[in-house]
Amino acid sequence: MKHKRVLLLTLVSVVLLAFGCAAFAADTLVVGFSQIGAESGWRTAETESVISAAKDLGIDLKFSDAQQKQENQISAIRAFIAQGVDGILLAPVVETGWEPVLTEAKEAGIPVILLDRGITVADESLYVCKITSDFIFEGEQAAKWTAAELGGKGNVVQLQGTPGASAAIERQKGFEDELAKTPDIKILESQTGDFTMELGKQVMEAFLKKYGNDIDVVYAHNDDMGLGAVQAIKEAGLKPGADIKLITVDATKAAFEAMVAGEVNAVVECNPLLGPLAFETLKKALAGEKLDKWIVQVDQVFTKDQAASVIGSRKY
Amino acid sequence: MDYLLETSRIGISFPGVKALSGIDFRLKAGEVHALMGQNGAGKSTLLKILSGVYRQDEGRIFLKGREVNFSSPTEAQHSGISTVHQEINLIPTLSVAENLFLGIQPRTSSGRLDWKKIHRDSENILSRLDLRIDVSEQLNSYSTAIRQFVAIARSLLFSADVLILDEPTSSLDKDEAAKLFAVIRGLKRDGLGIIFVTHFLDQMYEISDRATVLRNGEMIGCFEAAGLSRMDLITAMVGDAQAARAENEPSKRRARTSQAPGDERILEASGLSRSGAIEPIDLSIGKGEVIGLAGLLGSGRSETARILFGIDAPDKGDVRICGSRLKPCSPIDAIMAGMGFCPEDRKTEGIIGNLSVRENIILALQASRGLRRMLGREEQAAIAGKFIEALSIKTSSAEEAVKNLSGGNQQKVIIARWLASNLRVLILDEPTRGIDVASKSEMQNLILSLADQGLGVLFISSELDEVARCCGRAAVLRDRRKIGELSGDELSPDGIMRMIAGGESAA
Amino acid sequence: MRQKLPDVLRSPYFWSLLFLAALLIFNILFTERFGVIEVRDGHFYGNIMDILRRSVPTVLLGTGMTLVIATGGIDLSVGAVIAVSGAIGALLARDGYPLPVIIALPLAAALISGVWNGFLVAKIGIQPFVATLILMVSGRGIAQLLCGGQIIKFSDPSFEYISAGFILGFPFSMYLAAAVLAAVQTVTRKTALGLFIESIGVNPAASRCVGINATSIKLIVYAFSGLCAGIAGLLLTTEIRGADANNVGLNLEMDAILATVIGGTAMTGGKFYLAGSVIGALIIQTLTTTILARGVTRPATLVVKAIVVISISLIQSSVFRSQLSGLLAGRGGRA
Numbered sequence A: 001m002k003h004k005r006v007l008l009l010t011l012v013s014v015v016l017l018a019f020g021c022a023a024f025a026a027d028t029l030v031v032g033f034s035q036i037g038a039e040s041g042w043r044t045a046e047t048e049s050v051i052s053a054a055k056d057l058g059i060d061l062k063f064s065d066a067q068q069k070q071e072n073q074i075s076a077i078r079a080f081i082a083q084g085v086d087g088i089l090l091a092p093v094v095e096t097g098w099e100p101v102l103t104e105a106k107e108a109g110i111p112v113i114l115l116d117r118g119i120t121v122a123d124e125s126l127y128v129c130k131i132t133s134d135f136i137f138e139g140e141q142a143a144k145w146t147a148a149e150l151g152g153k154g155n156v157v158q159l160q161g162t163p164g165a166s167a168a169i170e171r172q173k174g175f176e177d178e179l180a181k182t183p184d185i186k187i188l189e190s191q192t193g194d195f196t197m198e199l200g201k202q203v204m205e206a207f208l209k210k211y212g213n214d215i216d217v218v219y220a221h222n223d224d225m226g227l228g229a230v231q232a233i234k235e236a237g238l239k240p241g242a243d244i245k246l247i248t249v250d251a252t253k254a255a256f257e258a259m260v261a262g263e264v265n266a267v268v269e270c271n272p273l274l275g276p277l278a279f280e281t282l283k284k285a286l287a288g289e290k291l292d293k294w295i296v297q298v299d300q301v302f303t304k305d306q307a308a309s310v311i312g313s314r315k316y
Numbered sequence B: 001m002d003y004l005l006e007t008s009r010i011g012i013s014f015p016g017v018k019a020l021s022g023i024d025f026r027l028k029a030g031e032v033h034a035l036m037g038q039n040g041a042g043k044s045t046l047l048k049i050l051s052g053v054y055r056q057d058e059g060r061i062f063l064k065g066r067e068v069n070f071s072s073p074t075e076a077q078h079s080g081i082s083t084v085h086q087e088i089n090l091i092p093t094l095s096v097a098e099n100l101f102l103g104i105q106p107r108t109s110s111g112r113l114d115w116k117k118i119h120r121d122s123e124n125i126l127s128r129l130d131l132r133i134d135v136s137e138q139l140n141s142y143s144t145a146i147r148q149f150v151a152i153a154r155s156l157l158f159s160a161d162v163l164i165l166d167e168p169t170s171s172l173d174k175d176e177a178a179k180l181f182a183v184i185r186g187l188k189r190d191g192l193g194i195i196f197v198t199h200f201l202d203q204m205y206e207i208s209d210r211a212t213v214l215r216n217g218e219m220i221g222c223f224e225a226a227g228l229s230r231m232d233l234i235t236a237m238v239g240d241a242q243a244a245r246a247e248n249e250p251s252k253r254r255a256r257t258s259q260a261p262g263d264e265r266i267l268e269a270s271g272l273s274r275s276g277a278i279e280p281i282d283l284s285i286g287k288g289e290v291i292g293l294a295g296l297l298g299s300g301r302s303e304t305a306r307i308l309f310g311i312d313a314p315d316k317g318d319v320r321i322c323g324s325r326l327k328p329c330s331p332i333d334a335i336m337a338g339m340g341f342c343p344e345d346r347k348t349e350g351i352i353g354n355l356s357v358r359e360n361i362i363l364a365l366q367a368s369r370g371l372r373r374m375l376g377r378e379e380q381a382a383i384a385g386k387f388i389e390a391l392s393i394k395t396s397s398a399e400e401a402v403k404n405l406s407g408g409n410q411q412k413v414i415i416a417r418w419l420a421s422n423l424r425v426l427i428l429d430e431p432t433r434g435i436d437v438a439s440k441s442e443m444q445n446l447i448l449s450l451a452d453q454g455l456g457v458l459f460i461s462s463e464l465d466e467v468a469r470c471c472g473r474a475a476v477l478r479d480r481r482k483i484g485e486l487s488g489d490e491l492s493p494d495g496i497m498r499m500i501a502g503g504e505s506a507a
Numbered sequence C: 001m002r003q004k005l006p007d008v009l010r011s012p013y014f015w016s017l018l019f020l021a022a023l024l025i026f027n028i029l030f031t032e033r034f035g036v037i038e039v040r041d042g043h044f045y046g047n048i049m050d051i052l053r054r055s056v057p058t059v060l061l062g063t064g065m066t067l068v069i070a071t072g073g074i075d076l077s078v079g080a081v082i083a084v085s086g087a088i089g090a091l092l093a094r095d096g097y098p099l100p101v102i103i104a105l106p107l108a109a110a111l112i113s114g115v116w117n118g119f120l121v122a123k124i125g126i127q128p129f130v131a132t133l134i135l136m137v138s139g140r141g142i143a144q145l146l147c148g149g150q151i152i153k154f155s156d157p158s159f160e161y162i163s164a165g166f167i168l169g170f171p172f173s174m175y176l177a178a179a180v181l182a183a184v185q186t187v188t189r190k191t192a193l194g195l196f197i198e199s200i201g202v203n204p205a206a207s208r209c210v211g212i213n214a215t216s217i218k219l220i221v222y223a224f225s226g227l228c229a230g231i232a233g234l235l236l237t238t239e240i241r242g243a244d245a246n247n248v249g250l251n252l253e254m255d256a257i258l259a260t261v262i263g264g265t266a267m268t269g270g271k272f273y274l275a276g277s278v279i280g281a282l283i284i285q286t287l288t289t290t291i292l293a294r295g296v297t298r299p300a301t302l303v304v305k306a307i308v309v310i311s312i313s314l315i316q317s318s319v320f321r322s323q324l325s326g327l328l329a330g331r332g333g334r335a
Helices: A002-027 A041-057 A070-083 A099-107 A135-150 A166-179 A197-214 A223-235 A253-260 A275-286 A304-313 B043-050 B073-079 B096-101 B115-128 B144-157 B174-189 B201-207 B230-238 B241-248 B301-309 B331-337 B346-350 B357-369 B377-390 B407-420 B437-452 B464-470 B493-502 C014-030 C047-054 C056-070 C078-094 C099-124 C128-147 C157-164 C172-190 C193-202 C204-209 C214-239 C252-262 C274-294 C298-316 C318-334
Strands: A030-035 A060-065 A087-090 A112-115 A129-132 A154-160 A185-192 A217-220 A245-250 A266-269 A294-296 A301-303 B005-014 B017-023 B032-036 B058-063 B066-068 B081-084 B162-166 B193-197 B210-215 B218-224 B265-274 B278-286 B290-295 B316-321 B339-342 B425-429 B456-460 B473-478 B481-487 C038-040 C043-045
Touching: A030 A041, A030 A070, A041 A060, A041 A275, A060 A070, A070 A087, A070 A099, A087 A275, A099 A112, A112 A275, A129 A275, A135 A166, A135 A185, A135 A217, A135 A245, A135 A266, A135 A301, A154 A166, A154 A197, A154 A223, A166 A185, A185 A197, A197 A223, A197 C047, A197 C214, A197 C274, A217 A223, A223 A245, A223 A253, A253 A266, A253 A301, A253 A304, A301 A304, B005 B043, B017 B043, B017 B058, B032 B043, B032 B201, B032 B230, B043 B162, B043 B193, B073 B081, B081 B144, B096 B115, B096 B144, B115 B144, B144 B162, B144 B174, B174 B193, B174 B201, B201 B230, B210 B230, B218 B230, B230 B437, B265 B301, B265 B456, B278 B301, B278 B316, B278 B456, B278 B473, B278 B481, B290 B301, B290 B437, B290 B464, B290 B493, B301 B331, B301 B339, B301 B425, B301 B456, B316 B331, B331 B339, B331 B357, B339 B407, B346 B407, B346 C204, B357 B377, B357 B407, B357 C193, B377 B407, B407 B425, B407 B437, B437 B456, B437 B464, B464 B493, B473 B493, B481 B493, C014 C274, C014 C298, C043 C047, C047 C056, C047 C172, C047 C274, C056 C078, C056 C172, C056 C193, C056 C214, C056 C252, C056 C274, C078 C099, C078 C128, C078 C214, C078 C252, C099 C128, C099 C157, C099 C214, C157 C172, C157 C214, C172 C193, C172 C214, C172 C274, C193 C204, C193 C214, C204 C214, C252 C274, C252 C298, C274 C298, C298 C318
Parallel strands: A030 A060, A030 A087, A087 A112, A112 A129, A129 A294, A154 A185, A154 A217, A217 A245, A245 A266, B017 B218, B032 B193, B032 B210, B081 B162, B162 B193, B290 B456, B290 B473, B339 B425, B425 B456
Antiparallel strands: A266 A301, B005 B017, B005 B058, B058 B066, B210 B218, B265 B278, B265 B316, B473 B481, C038 C043
């Protein structure tokens, strides 16, 4: 008697659930997005881009902020799977440890697309593709600009990002490999500024004490450090942008403002507005299209001369 | 003959002081050997060398004929020298059994703690001391006396050959002390050598076979207890015939302490109570009066003092100083009204160890002046200097950290602290505990001379003869209740004992 | 004989001063252009000036921290309070408020943060570690909320003067730190505050028995520590002309604690040494500047710092010193 009732209840709920899901699926695409956190303006811009693109496309977006913790991301993905989403966007906080949860997603038939960072897994079929900027490409772009600006001869200092971060490693590698082609340009010293304005300034102060006017170009792995360096140069009685030239990566609005003011010479874009591209790719994947494993968000270099005309259209 | 423990020409110096020199201490197996001397004579230092806390600068130590050099107390303990300190080194929040076996816990074959064995062995070892208690209870739920037994029991677990008892009876009442002595005699029969430090002369005679007397870091001699007269012992310790006379002259000051009725009342407490501490109690102290608070350990003496001074809040009742009511539970209010308090536990509630003698002396006065009216440096030095001289506090200077002073001198610093403030009534909780004979007598004289100058004193002591000698009147407590007051000829150790035993009020 | 140190060796400042001097001498001899001081734009310019200027935030925090630690407490929230005060200051400066407002409001917020800590510790009786941990975590969150996850930039020369101004060739911030130190020294030694703080730190129970009101003293020191953090927040924010809520003052509470301990104030409370904490802050900054000036890589930096800190702590430990001298004496005796 009792067993029968339980069975009946279960049946009813299963049917309801099935109908519910079906109804949902027919109407709108449901996508889960596991974001790392909100630790920088860049990431906030990325989050907003994904949210607003979902709104524009009429996609039902389930957003989860992991507060810099992988375990939060893993439980968010499990929740997405349980809710039966159509696809998952993941900005992974670390590179490793994703196999089990991505296997669950794969078994549930849910495609996973990585945003702005890659991961290391033995079986690459666990995710559809990654959409990121190419940090090495960014470094090369910065090196090309530097070589041209210096006419093939001069001295450079490098403000590195946080040690171990892939952005820092690859932006350095791309830059140094490309710059090696112009042997008369010397990198005087590289030191980490931890991606922060404060440390960027402090490290630049030390560089200035040591090399003084010998420095021709400062290459900073992100805008914040570059803007810190601008202040250090000013306080040393020199003119940033003229006495010492600067090129930074990211191309935030603040960097554009500094370019307009003539204090930064060029920025390499690292575009966080990945939302539209992400959903476009996901739709292709759901439609069964064959996709490249790495879809590169193409970044470009903006210089001082373009700054004034472009700044109005900058979204981040 | 072979000695169990023997030292040869031991000496040690501290910055500026030669603390011990040329000590030849010899302990036989199966004897109780008293170590006597005033505060600062070097007893503690010698014990610390024997137990591995300090290393001697000169001389050698032999244990059972073999030379030993301890680099830590643990090493000494494992070699067979166990110490039970005056301040018991156990962990109050652990159970009795855990305390006994801390660090030497037996394990089962699977590597887990063998609780059954721990509890069984704990009970066994305690029963050797004739103590039957629940060993799974927290240690701090037991009295100081029981903690003392537990500490001794723990040292027995280390199969000690030498047991050092540093003032074991200072916080025990008479029965407890008797019990302890029975235990000591048992251990002595088992062949242990026991070093016994005490300030009580009677106890020395009661329990010891021999006594070594130290004075000013030197060894005065080693005596057979049976052949040593009281007078000779005191002279050896004090080296000063006058102080010895003071000890032998019991009651020189009783006469003046009786008060004529109608005298000004300084402190009045009415219906003061706090559950678990004291039943409603009335007390009154007049100008120039020394009032005793007598009773056994745990009778509510210290608890009453703490409520009077505002450290603990009373449930009911109030305290008046010269007629005006004190805010309950506010020491500063009591101080402003003219009360001072020397707590039983000098170390944790009395002295502020790392601060200088000067700072300790002016602290209460400064607290009553408030934050802003800071005493000038010269003024502070003058006050400190005055009391260091007046109370003959032995310190290298007013700037010495008070923790480096001996117990008696620390006690004087605390009294100086109150004398320096606007004092009308002083509560003294065991002011002479842990203080040597000469200092004790000095302290008693000091208290009486303060009373002569018009101070009201509440005198708490577990030594009944001291109460009888110093006080004009005494309230007797039993089981957290005041059972009566004694004065005049009735106020004698016997009288107090009778009242506690019989419960009938003589008043 | 127990080792009897000459008085100078027993001074609480001796070892840390010696260490600082050694570090500076090493640099002047072996680090390129380290000792060079030039005049640029009418002020002194060089690594040594950098040390002085950049140590100011740690000196300020260390001053507050010293008093807190002396009462037997700790204030972990100072880094977060820096972020809050910086965020408020930057927002006000960005929106063009007059200077007195830009200065007063952040300091008021910092003071309130300190009072909150003091309230939790002294009135509620929460352990200082836990009580200040609350604000350490939530304070930075509050600052991030205020900034909306962005670096708030501003341009207000009069406000920026705090970190960029110079008087007689020396940075204004140095005078600021000196003024705060002088004020604290006066207040703690000319009133009974210093004595009461030490008394509470050494023995809280006995302090109560002499009538010292620990509650109000603790409120005062935590509030003051908050205020110091507030000033440091304004400094660090004007330094980069922007409020970077994520990063500003990050881990600076640890530097402040370290400076205090290097300076000779024990973590258990009691006697405190303000001058020692200043020396401690200078040592920490000299290390940082040395590392930057010598181009040591980042991971190595942390190791170098750790080694230095361990050696200072060891030198200051009397146990270690006596064992060391015992060892040396033993060797000497046998030789």
